[in-house]
Amino acid sequence: MDDKIKYLTQLDYAQKNKSNYYMEVLSSQLIELLEKDISLQDMFQQLHLQNEKIIMNLSIDLTADAVPLHSHSFYEIIFVLDGKVDYLIGSRSYVLQGGDVVIIPPDIPHQPLISESLSNPYKRYSLWIDTSYLEDVLKKYPDAxxxxxESNANQKYLIRTHEHISRNLRTHFEAIYHExxxxxxxxxxxxxxETLNLVVQMGRIYHNNEALEHIGTNDSMMDNIFAYINTHLSExxxxxxxxNYFHISKSKISHMFQQQIGISFYQxxxxxxxxxxxxxxxxxxSLTEACHRxxxxxxxxxxxxxxxxxGISPKEYFSLQQQLKR
Incomplete structure (x- = not known):
């Protein structure tokens, strides 16, 4: 638990007063979760942005073990500041670069695929937006x-556009971060x-066909394997x-997973x-239905x-979700 507390105090909030603010607001919930020994990668998912409907982080990664495969209950919008990295979203992988915007809807598994240490750090703004907050706003302004x-219905998770449009989007992320x-x-x-303005501007990019289609998308054997696994999870x-299905060797598949994701096929x-x-x-x-499905x-x-x-049993997790909803 001491290691987890140390990790939390080192989270990049850029200024100490912001760190103190969030630690004070979330302290009781964090301590409860820490005592349950919930893993760090899952901790903020449990909070559901209860106290703040929008949270911004500036993050920098250099190594492969920085961010594991995960999903969460809120929208995450990423603006890539620097670094070139493969990124898995759902069953599709992308090659991200500076200026890209990534929209990750709730409950979509995702992970940066960093197979070895990066010469240029993967640096990005990450904006977390509470789902219910967005739904309430979009009820009044659905076209916003x-x-x-688009990201939900058509799996269009990546926005790569012309430099001047990208600079405009970046100003919104910077304004949110500084505030x-x-x-x-x-x-x-x-x-x-600023967040709602950003969401509107991203929508206009799609409306005006200013997104560069398919650029940055991997069309690889790995993507096909990811898609196969996702559609056969109950089997x-x-x-x-x-x-046998893809007519390639088992050793080839094992090597691709270890090289590109850093974990084994079965993991x-x-x-x-x-x-x-x-x-x-x-x-x-129900727990039993989720298990078998x-x-x-x-x-x-x-x-x-x-x-x-x-770090928590399925039953304890279910109880925690009910508690958070209440």
Whole structure:
């Protein structure tokens, strides 16, 4: 637990007053989660942005183990400042570069695929937006959410556009970041205004056909394998069955997973199944149904793997979700 506290105090909020603000606001919830030994990569998912509807972070990664495969219950919008990195979203991978905007809808598994240390750090703004907050706004102004609708319906997660448009989008991220660091009077309203303006501008890019289609998208064997796994989660998936389906060797598949993701074929399947089951539990599916729907033959193995991954049992996770909703 001491290591987790140390990690939290080192989170990049840019200025100490912002760090103190969030630690004070979230302290009781964080301590409760820490005592349950919930894993760090899952911690902020549990908070559901209860206290702040919009949170901005500036993050920098250099190594492969920085961000594991994960999903969360809110929208995440990323602006890439520097670094060139492969990024897995759902069953598709992208090559991101500076100036790109990535829209990650709720419950979509995603991860930067950093197979080795980067010469240029992967540096980005990450904007987290509470789903219910956005839904309330878009009820009044439905056409403002075109970019979010496109990302959900058509799996258009990447916006790469012309340099002058990209610079315009960056100004909104910078304004949100500076407001969240300085905490001057009225900062929450400024953040809300800038965020909604950003969402509108992204929608106009789609409306005006200013997004560069397919650029930055990988069309690889790995993407096909990801898609195959995602559509067969309820079934038994083995290295043999996937190798036979795609007519490639088992060693080739194992090598691709280890090289591109840094984990084994079977580790990836376990992670994607656990993420899918966790999302289903959050949405109200029973523990037993979630277990069997996503390919776990026995509840005992589901229980063991879930607790190992998230530091909390499926039942405890379900209870925590109910508590947060209340």
């Amino acid at each position: 959410g075109l970019a979010l609708q 969240s660091c300085e905490l001057r009077p009225g900062w929450k309203l400024c953040i809300a205004t 038994k998936i083995t290295l043999d069955s996937v190798a 990836y399947i376990i992670q994607i199944r656990l993420l899918s089951a966790k999302t289903a539990i959050t949405q109200g599916l 996503y390919g776990f033959s026995e509840y005992s193995s589901f229980y063991r793997l879930f607790k190992k991954e998230y």
